[in-house]
Amino acid sequence: MDDVKMCEHKDVQGDTQPWYKEGLRFECQRCGRCCRGEPGVVWVHKREIENIAAFFGITQQAFAKNYLRTINDRCSLIEYSNGDCIMYDNGCKIYDVRPCQCRTFPFWKSTLENRSEWEKLKKTCPGVGKGKVHTMKEIEENVKIYEGRFG
Incomplete structure (x- = not known):
């Protein structure tokens, strides 16, 4: 019987399947709970900086000056003293071009x-x-x- 149970969690190649093998439901409700309240970092990379600056219609330099901070040689979006992301204002201001960390x-x-x-x-x-x-x-x-x- 234990052998049968072990086989239930393996695919045809014998690889163990993750617990979410049937998929998971998720749809962002745009509530901002992940954007507000707790201190943290939202890393942004060069391509993301380019995309967000273009979305705002400003230069990358202006975007960096007004919205980014450097932590250990990496760029993160600024957060307010209460932990809220600078991009959150009754919703994400950059939702369509949000960073990878937020998208994933x-x-x-x-x-x-x-x-x-x-x-x-x-x-x-x-x-x-x-x-x-x-x-x-x-x-x-x-x-x-x-x-x-x-x-």
């Missing part, structure tokens, strides 16, 4: 570690469990994108 949330290794981490996230993120089902492939692509930038 909540599909980060830390939130996908196990089902209980995902369930914990439901308490603070109203988008978890709602909307379309993201396939395992989509989820893992997001993890790779995020890990490639920040891992």
